[in-house]
Amino acid sequence: MLTITILSLAYLTAISFRIKRVKFPVLELLTWNIHIVFIILAALTLLLMINGYGFKGAQTDRVILTLYAASGLFLYGLSKPEINARYYYLAGLFAFPFVLLVGIILPFxxxxxxxxxxxxxxxxxxxxxxxxDDFALETKSTGILTQYPVYSMVEDKYWLFEKVTPEVINPKAFPRAIKLTKRGNDSVRIQFISSKGGTFNLDTIMSLKQGYLQ
Structure with missing residues (x-):
């Protein structure tokens, strides 16, 4: 709920600023500088995601994109209506959820x-x-969009970044717990513990160079 909470607060703040016609040039300039930083980070995040990389941490990329959008909404509330690209850009960020609302209303x-x-x-x-120290197995579930978790291999890369290789295994299971036991330099034993208490084992070989299970 972190994403929707941050964006909801940003929306309410923007609407409040618009209603009260708040004018705070110093805060607007500071927020623009912050927003520009998040624009750069968001662009870098998307570029990394396209190539299978990301900033370290399971939720770091989403937090960056969320703060990018939230700072834009905050700026929209502080900005006065103008005929220029900057204002239309901020208005587009603010209007995007309403576009989604229209899309939900239309049956097709x-x-x-x-x-x-x-x-x-x-x-x-x-x-x-x-x-x-270099590898971890990640499970990702996205509500009703995924029947089973997506199993990804996460490899530590380049100080601040990590490489994520999705769907390295596909057991079609939603385990209660997972136990990993490394065997040698390139082998890991994965033990799934089911919700009913049973277990089933999957022995795999991990390629440390490429960062996925074979």
Missing amino acids: TRMFTIMVALSLYGDSDYHRYKID
């Missing part, structure tokens, strides 16, 4: 819009299971 775009809205505003449930 409803399903697609719901999936987009859940992906953008719904927080996924992440769990990471450490293998060693």
Whole structure:
């Protein structure tokens, strides 16, 4: 609920500023500087995601994108109506949820819009299971969008970044717990503990160079 909470507070603040016609040039300039920083971070985040990388931490990328949008909404509340690209850009950020609302109302775009809205505003449930100092197994569940968790291999990379390789295994199970036991330099034993207390084992070989299970 972190994403929707932050964005909801940003929306309410922006609406309040617009109603009261708040004029605070110093705060607006400071927020613009902060927003520009988040624009750069958001662009870098998207570029990394396209190439299978991300900032360290399961939710770091989502937090960056959320704060980017939230700072834009905050700026929209502080900005006065003008005919320029900056104002239309901020207005577009503010209007985007209303576009989704229209898409939900229209029958032929409803399903697609719901999936987009859940992906953008719904927080996924992440769990990471450490293998060693460089590798971890991550499970990701996104509400009704995933019947089973997506199992990804997370590899520590380049100080601030990590490489995420999704769907390294596909057991089609929603385990209560996972136990990892490293065997040698390139092998890990994965033990799934089911919700009913039973277990089933999966022995795999991990390629440390490529960061996925074979």
